[in-house]
Amino acid sequence: MKRPITFFVLALVSLVVSPILVVLELSALFLSGMVNAEPSNSAVIKVLSVAVVVAIALLALALPVIAVIGGSKARAASKQAQAQGSGLATAAVVIAGIVTAGVLIAQVYYVMMVTGTCSLEGC
Numbered sequence: 001m002k003r004p005i006t007f008f009v010l011a012l013v014s015l016v017v018s019p020i021l022v023v024l025e026l027s028a029l030f031l032s033g034m035v036n037a038e039p040s041n042s043a044v045i046k047v048l049s050v051a052v053v054v055a056i057a058l059l060a061l062a063l064p065v066i067a068v069i070g071g072s073k074a075r076a077a078s079k080q081a082q083a084q085g086s087g088l089a090t091a092a093v094v095i096a097g098i099v100t101a102g103v104l105i106a107q108v109y110y111v112m113m114v115t116g117t118c119s120l121e122g123c
């Protein structure tokens with residue numbers, strides 16, 4: 001079993017890094033739209049531009065999800081072994097859960113922007 005401090009630190013890192021990645025993803029989304037709108041770009045370039053946006057989105061989501069899963073396992077293991085660290089694991093799960101919810105809300109909004117349902121001015 002890994003120590004709960006590991007997942008607590010990962011949750012704190014995701015609290016800082018995931019919002020930065022979400023903003024970077026929005027910029028990449030706009031650039032991808034410009035690349036895809038240009039008829040002279042090849043299909044490979046268009047696919048790569050979309051793949052970059054998807055990769056950034058997955059990275060922004062992976063950090064807090066790993067912290068939630070690992071924190072849950074560490075919390076269960078520390079409670080079962082009657083060891084200390086249950087509080088840190090719980091804090092990791094809560095922090096990473098909030099970050100995960102924020103990233104998922106942003107992803108849904110970005111998908112709605114791509115489909116034309118929403119814009120930067122709102123839905």
